[in-house]
Amino acid sequence: MPIAEQGYQHWSGRLSGHAWRWLAITHRGVQIQFRNRFLRYVLFAAWTPAFLLVCMLSIWGLLEQKSKWVSTVVQFLRFINPHVIAQPRYYRLDVWRLCYGYFMHVELFFSMLIVLIVGPGLISQDLRVNALPLYFSRPLRRIDYFLGKLGVISFFIGMVTILPAVIAYVFGLLFSLNWHVAVVTFPILLAAVTYGIIICISAGTLMLAFSSLSRNLRYVALFWLGFWFVSGVVSDVLISGHNQQLRSQYYHSAPVLQPSTGAPSGRLLSRQYWRQFHSYQFEAQLHDWRPLVSYTGNLNRLGNKLLGINDVWLKLAKLEPNRWRRSFLLMRFGGPWYPWYWSLALLTGLFLGSAGLLKWSIRSFDRMK
Amino acid sequence: MADAQMQPIIELKDISKTYGQVKALDQLSCVIPAGATGLLGPNGSGKTTMIRTMLGLVRPDAGTGMVFGLDIRSQQLDIRRKIGFSPEDDCLFPGVHGIEFVAYAGELCGMQSSDAMQRAHEVLDYVGLGEVRYRKVESYSSGMKQRLKLAAAIVHDPQLLILDEPTNGMDPAGREHMLQLADDLATNKGMSLVFSSHLLPDVESVCRCIVVLSGGKLLVQGDIGTLKQIHSGSYELRLKEAPGNYVEHITDAGCQVQINGEMLRVRLPDGLAPEMLWRQAALDHVQIRHLRPQRSTLEEIFLGAVERS
Numbered sequence: 001m002p003i004a005e006q007g008y009q010h011w012s013g014r015l016s017g018h019a020w021r022w023l024a025i026t027h028r029g030v031q032i033q034f035r036n037r038f039l040r041y042v043l044f045a046a047w048t049p050a051f052l053l054v055c056m057l058s059i060w061g062l063l064e065q066k067s068k069w070v071s072t073v074v075q076f077l078r079f080i081n082p083h084v085i086a087q088p089r090y091y092r093l094d095v096w097r098l099c100y101g102y103f104m105h106v107e108l109f110f111s112m113l114i115v116l117i118v119g120p121g122l123i124s125q126d127l128r129v130n131a132l133p134l135y136f137s138r139p140l141r142r143i144d145y146f147l148g149k150l151g152v153i154s155f156f157i158g159m160v161t162i163l164p165a166v167i168a169y170v171f172g173l174l175f176s177l178n179w180h181v182a183v184v185t186f187p188i189l190l191a192a193v194t195y196g197i198i199i200c201i202s203a204g205t206l207m208l209a210f211s212s213l214s215r216n217l218r219y220v221a222l223f224w225l226g227f228w229f230v231s232g233v234v235s236d237v238l239i240s241g242h243n244q245q246l247r248s249q250y251y252h253s254a255p256v257l258q259p260s261t262g263a264p265s266g267r268l269l270s271r272q273y274w275r276q277f278h279s280y281q282f283e284a285q286l287h288d289w290r291p292l293v294s295y296t297g298n299l300n301r302l303g304n305k306l307l308g309i310n311d312v313w314l315k316l317a318k319l320e321p322n323r324w325r326r327s328f329l330l331m332r333f334g335g336p337w338y339p340w341y342w343s344l345a346l347l348t349g350l351f352l353g354s355a356g357l358l359k360w361s362i363r364s365f366d367r368m369k
Numbered sequence: 370m371a372d373a374q375m376q377p378i379i380e381l382k383d384i385s386k387t388y389g390q391v392k393a394l395d396q397l398s399c400v401i402p403a404g405a406t407g408l409l410g411p412n413g414s415g416k417t418t419m420i421r422t423m424l425g426l427v428r429p430d431a432g433t434g435m436v437f438g439l440d441i442r443s444q445q446l447d448i449r450r451k452i453g454f455s456p457e458d459d460c461l462f463p464g465v466h467g468i469e470f471v472a473y474a475g476e477l478c479g480m481q482s483s484d485a486m487q488r489a490h491e492v493l494d495y496v497g498l499g500e501v502r503y504r505k506v507e508s509y510s511s512g513m514k515q516r517l518k519l520a521a522a523i524v525h526d527p528q529l530l531i532l533d534e535p536t537n538g539m540d541p542a543g544r545e546h547m548l549q550l551a552d553d554l555a556t557n558k559g560m561s562l563v564f565s566s567h568l569l570p571d572v573e574s575v576c577r578c579i580v581v582l583s584g585g586k587l588l589v590q591g592d593i594g595t596l597k598q599i600h601s602g603s604y605e606l607r608l609k610e611a612p613g614n615y616v617e618h619i620t621d622a623g624c625q626v627q628i629n630g631e632m633l634r635v636r637l638p639d640g641l642a643p644e645m646l647w648r649q650a651a652l653d654h655v656q657i658r659h660l661r662p663q664r665s666t667l668e669e670i671f672l673g674a675v676e677r678s
Contacts, residue, residue: 007495008491008492008495008523008553008554008558009491010526010558011484011488011525011526013480013481013484013488015450015478015479015480015525016479016480016481017479018446018479021477021479024473024476024477024482025477027476027482028469028473028476032464032465035464125462125463126462129459129460129461129462129463130458130459130460131460131461131462132460133454133456133458133460134456134460134462134474134477134521135477136426137424137426137449137452137454137456138449138474138477138478139446139447139449139450139477139478139479140446140449140477141446
């Protein structure tokens with residue numbers, strides 16, 4: 001029986017160094033994930049907001065140039081304060097920040113969905129088919145393995161956050177026809193990219209930690225869904241309950257707050273009070289911990305801080321003549337308003353916990369079959 | 370070439386490794402030369418831990434070790450660049466083609482993706498999987514999976530190949546094929562081989578040296594030819610036809626006879642020479658077709674060592 005039709009040849013090539021070894025894992029992982037048709041559909045859907053972002057930045061660029069092309073479009077922008085429309089160049093940064101803010105907010109949802117599709121099998125499948133010896137019997141460190149797997153998640157999150165943010169930025173610059181804009185708006189791009197990286201690292205590490213806990217990827221997917229949805233729902237319920245409580249407290253304390261008004265009309269009194277209630281509620285939100293319960297809420301808070309969304313709303317709120325209206329605007333569109341470093345601390349803790357869990361669950365061959 | 374073969378590639382000194390209450394390796398010291406070496410031992414004897422220690426995957430509690438002159442404690446990555454390892458378990462990623470699997474193994478070792486792909490084609494041809502390279506790995510038979518793992522282990526042309534139970538679950542033809550490949554790599558391609566197996570004939574057909582472990586300790590080590598020492602006064606004898614009264618007559622002369630199928634194992638009493646067997650055969654009109662001094666089999670060496678331990 002011939003053992004080979006073609007004899008064994010020695011290989012005289014050179015092996016590369018260790019620095020980029022993780023890239024091989026990422027490359028292969030991305031290739032395999034692209035075979036998933038559902039993932040391709042989600043990626044396609046996730047690019048729709050990017051298209052809207054590009055459109056909005058381009059329209060604003062044309063608006064700054066007072067182009068006749070946008071005169072028909074302006075009538076669709078009536079929801080924006082007329083002062084802002086009248087001075088597009090002055091409000092350029094604010095509008096860009098808001099556009100990027102809304103874009104990243106939507107893309108955060110798609111990022112979580114993509115992590116749900118891509119992430120569960122990354123380590124779980126290796127554990128199930130006992131493939132870890134294939135990695136660790138080769139010149140590969142554990143950190144290379146984790147970086148490679150994290151790279152797969154990061155690639156897809158980057159595709160729906162960082163890449164469209166950069167492309168939209170370029171389009172925004174092209175339509176503004178003013179290279180000075182690049183200097184002014186560059187921090188926004190930097191903030192969007194930084195926010196994208198934070199999502200990649202946080203969600204990626206967390207998903208890898210979940211994935212290392214079970215050999216069954218359905219369980220891992222359920223962990224993730226639970227963490228994502230349940231934490232969000234619990235946070236919403238807590239916030240809603242707290243708002244009800246505030247409303248009740250405010251209602252019962254109303255005569256004490258304005259005992260001298262005489263209360264000529266219950267309805268009139270109610271309207272005044274409720275207008276003031278917005279300010280009362282806004283003050284309460286400044287130190288409300290309940291949004292911290294939501295994982296995506298925390299990411300959102302950091303994104304808001306990086307992109308300066310709350311500052312923009314504070315600036316736009318000043319255009320409103322009434323105090324209660326300003327508070328209403330800030331609560332309705334801005335926020336969350338609690339200190340951003342709370343979220344940073346929580347996400348850092350979550351990252352460290354995930355890293356520790358990864359280290360523990362795939363300690364070495366000492367623990368492997 | 371002979372000198373090169375005698376150069377030690379693995380030197381372990383007083384290596385100990387404990388998992389909880391279990392001593393996997395107990396002050397193990399051994400030197401493995403270049404060439405093909407069989408690693409033998411009953412279940413739980415420490416073979417796998419020894420392999421993992423050599424790969425730098427397990428950090429020993431005590432002792433020192435060198436592989437190709439590299440320290441197993443501090444130069445694990447450099448060691449693994451020189452080693453190809455084919456684990457016992459299936460450990461194949463589902464959903465990938467054979468060619469992708471082998472190329473990926475090459476990339477993990479640090480090969481450029483184009484080099485890895487080209488090399489994957491070569492080694493798959495070599496192990497006889499060229500025709501099925503584009504089939505998904507889960508559709509491979511047990512024998513094909515073992516050969517695929519072998520291809521993945523040699524894709525970066527290692528200096529040392531470690532095969533852990535490579536013939537497990539294979540049919541006779543597949544087993545023969547795998548042994549031929551291992552022998553070819555060790556004999557003709559200059560690749561050193563550590564062959565861990567429970568199947569003694571497999572080890573004997575491929576390896577020149579053996580290392581026998583039990584309870585994490587080294588029992589026997591050395592050249593198989595040397596270990597199979599000649600038993601003085603004992604002979605293996607085969608007759609052309611049925612022995613008739615021949616066995617009875619030589620037993621009466623003081624010989625101890627043990628019948629193993631067609632083979633007779635005869636132990637002569639002191640003072641008798643083997644010529645006596647010829648003379649008696651002539652008298653009994655039986656024809657001796659085979660007569661040679663008896664040597665220990667690998668099985669006897671193994672069992673003897675384990676029993677002594």
